[in-house]
Amino acid sequence: MFAIYKRELRSYFVSAVGYVFFAVIIALSAVIFSVSTLFAATNDVSSYFETMLFVLMIALPLLTMKLFAEERKLRTEQLLLTSPVSIGGMVVAKFLAAFTVYFIANLLCSISYITLFAYSDPEAGVILGNIIALTLVGAAFIAIGIFVSALTENQLAAAIGTFAIILVMLLIGALNSFIPVYSVRYVLSWFSILSRYQNFTDGFFDIAAVVYYVSICFVFLFVTCRVYERRRYGA
Amino acid sequence: MLKVENLVKKYGRATALSGISFHVNKGEVIGFLGPNGAGKSTTMNIITGYISSNVGNVYIDGTEILENPELAKKKIGYLPEQPPLYMEMTVLEYLNFVYELRGCDLPRKAHLEDVCKVVKISDVRDRVIRNLSKGYKQRVGIASALIGNPPLIILDEPTIGLDPKQIIEVRNLIRALGQSHTVILSTHILSEAQAVCDRMIIIDHGKIIADGKTEEINQFIKDNRRYKVFVSGAQSDVLPVLKKVSGVIACEPLAERDGDAVAYAIEAQKGIDIRKPMFHALAEKGYPIMGLEALGASLEDIFISLIDREDA
Structure with a gap:
């Protein structure tokens, strides 16, 4: 399992994918940070964090699209699946590899906050809470991306599919307000990432939301394993 | 294992x-x-x-x-x-x-x-x-x-x-x-x-x-009793000669040609090597053998024989 993790991590930086990902996420986060806080002369980071979700929506599919699609296309998954490694181990290893890259990128983006502390006196707790929340949401997005990547051998399809699912999950809250039926609104709100996220941007550390993001991870990774189990029995 | x-x-x-x-x-x-x-x-x-x-x-x-x-x-x-x-x-x-x-x-x-x-x-x-x-x-x-x-x-x-x-x-x-x-x-x-x-x-x-x-x-391959033989001469003359060779069960002309030689597929009785008698019979009548090969050395032929054996 560790071998797969190591190989994936390495392959991000042998190909250009890792560098492109870092470039995109760091450049966009820096621009958004400047506009939303420095240019607005405020130390309120809430709009920065909300906008970052949309940056993740674009950037994270870059990391996840190849994880299974490429292996399937090049038939290298045959090596993994006939090795003494469980399907669960394989899925988790790939998840952790993508998450590690994202985690480092997220830390690098966080350098921006130093400027806030230099010019004002922001609440460190709120910023820390937001960084943790952003990390967890990213993990959930990665799990979604892994699931979509396991469904296809076309990387582009995997990226666009992931993008679409995340987009719907982000916008569902906004759409919801147009639905007059309470029960429908209630059920749809389960899938809303944004409504749970708002607590963090408002400065509350919401344990329920943390559990929610972690469960999204588990559900999608579990379903990915099931996809592989099922495929073994051939349809 | x-x-x-x-x-x-x-x-x-x-x-x-x-x-x-x-x-x-x-x-x-x-x-x-x-x-x-x-x-x-x-x-x-x-x-x-x-x-x-x-x-x-x-x-x-x-x-x-x-x-x-x-x-x-x-x-x-x-x-x-x-x-x-x-x-x-x-x-x-x-x-x-x-x-x-x-x-x-x-x-x-x-x-x-x-x-x-x-x-x-x-x-x-x-x-x-x-x-x-x-x-x-x-x-x-x-x-x-x-x-x-x-x-x-x-x-x-x-x-x-x-x-x-x-x-x-x-x-x-x-x-x-x-x-x-x-x-x-x-x-x-x-x-x-x-x-x-x-x-x-x-x-x-x-x-x-x-x-x-x-x-x-x-x-099993060796036991195979089918041959392809190229014989120079008119088909209508050669075919009866081949059929009369002792041990031959079936003989039919194929579409293949080698110069003026015609190819024939021959099946022999089990346990009889027909190659020598066939040579003598043809030599006696003056029809030279231009080529002789054993059929059944390819995988396809083995399949056919094996499947025949299963069916029998």
Whole structure:
């Protein structure tokens, strides 16, 4: 399992994918940070964090699209699946590899906050809470991306599919307000990432939301394993 | 070493395997023979745990592949039809990856060096796999199947797409592996199986149609009593002469020609070598034999004979 993790991590930086990902996420986060806080002369980071979700929506599919699609296309998954490694181990290893890259990128983006502390006196707790929340949401997005990547051998399809699912999950809250039926609104709100996220941007550390993001991870990774189990029995 | 029981595999409505059973003893080199689409790769993929059968069990050294997949898979080195190589890695990086993936506990450096030496890739071990020739890629694939020294090695069409010189090298390599390992290789080339295997299992349409020692299969081929003979002369004159040769059951002209010689397919009675009497009979009438070959040396012919035998 560790071998797969190591190989994936390495392959991000042998190909250009890792560098492109870092470039995109760091450049966009820096621009958004400047506009939303420095240019607005405020130390309120809430709009920065909300906008970052949309940056993740674009950037994270870059990391996840190849994880299974490429292996399937090049038939290298045959090596993994006939090795003494469980399907669960394989899925988790790939998840952790993508998450590690994202985690480092997220830390690098966080350098921006130093400027806030230099010019004002922001609440460190709120910023820390937001960084943790952003990390967890990213993990959930990665799990979604892994699931979509396991469904296809076309990387582009995997990226666009992931993008679409995340987009719907982000916008569902906004759409919801147009639905007059309470029960429908209630059920749809389960899938809303944004409504749970708002607590963090408002400065509350919401344990329920943390559990929610972690469960999204588990559900999608579990379903990915099931996809592989099922495929073994051939349809 | 390996016991396969009643494997059945269906893809939707199509049946790929309908009840494959055989077992392999330690140290045997088995040729798994069959035309394309017979179910060779499917069987191998089931044995190695890549796909699952609908019915049936596979025991590797007594371990069922689905009950304890991790232990069972550790005992198998597998080279699929298309070697699963990561093109952006160097040979050594790739072998190191496989070493870790398989959870090897042999001394790493010495073991990888040994494997490289056995398959003769030591000179390219620092090169990127993408840039290697097809023959080298195939050997890197075989190397990966040897890592961890698994007792059972399964090679799916290991010589496909190689040039004649590389084919000979790979065959020699398989023969050498057979000294210390149990090897199963699939092929659709009869002479390849004859050259390297102790035993052959012939499958067709998802069923085993023959399973025997290579000598037995060879004997079966030798017993074959069908010939193709080219005789110079008018067909209407030659045909009655051939038919009158003692031991000939059937004789019919073929469409093939060699100059003024016509080809005839001849079937002889069991236990009678008709070649000498045929020569004398034709010489007496003054019809020279321009060519004579035994039919049934190709895999297709064997299939036909075997299937005939089954039906009889």
